[in-house]
Amino acid sequence: MKLISVVVPCYNEQEVLPMFYEEITKISAQMKEEHSELEFEYLFINDGSKDKTLEIFRELADKDKRVRYISFSRNFGKESGMYAGLKNAKGDFVVVMDADLQHPPAFLPQMYNYVKDGEYDCATTRRVNRKGESKVRSWFAMKFYKIMNKISQTEIVDGAQDFRFMTRQMVDSILEMSEYNRFSKGIFSWVGYKVKYMPYENVERPAGTSSWSFWGLFKYSLEGIMAFSTAPLAIALILGIISGAASLVLYILAIVSACAGWIYTSLFVIIATVLLIGAFQLVCTGVLGMYLGKTYMESKRRPIYIASETDEIWRSRRSGSGT
Ligand code: UDP
């Protein structure tokens, strides 16, 4: 018997959830027909949704015993949702996928084929285009991957996604990384293992809206850079050397200009220098501050998520009340 856990982080997904459930159960049945050893569990995470997502989970849990869920006490972000899912999944294999069908369940049979015999430890999709995305967003994404791969030892494949079919061994390795500032794209890559990238064309959401704003994505990319690279810390050093050299040149210039009697020129030069050095110092302090902030958050050792309800609590409450 082989158990596959399907982990699905959900934030305000009432519109697509029924569609998703229908799709995933259809694919599961198909896979079971082909491989009789397979069993499934669906582990939904409610990331503090404000709509009827939790109610839908309860309904699904009532009618299908394969459905499990964890409901957070508030919105903790998709990273926390994925972590909670991986931590609580019981499967020999774990799939992480979005609820919005942008990660098509139709990929699962093929993913299982790659992973089942140990040929690969992980099968994942890789977007070959960014259809349905704004030009500006694509441009920033492209730049992000370029910079990230230059300054970090952890390679992050452009277009790689959080749609992952993994072995238990890989999941356990990921869980060993219990850091608070989580950047999954980096974590998935950092743990290594043999990964199969399956190219696919981007699909748009059938319903609901994406919860990522441009600013949100920008902050997330900074998070990624800071979680997997300390290169920005070197900016301080480089700027220090440059400004030191520049001020040396300006001192010489000031002496020369004083000798030649260009009083005003040297004044301008001095003001410019002061401003420049001030700017450099602010940049350096800023960079240091950002890392210090992250270290501060890590040192608190806060839980990555807090669950306020699970399918077990719900089921026992229901059976307790005699319904
Ligand atoms: N999600 C989540 N918590 C959040 C934001 C999103 O669990 O705070 C889930 C969301 O329900 C979906 C997945 O993460 O299943 C991807 O989100 P979305 O479709 O909004 O992102 P996009 O596909 O636009 O990158």
Ligand code: MG
């Ligand atoms: Mg989506």
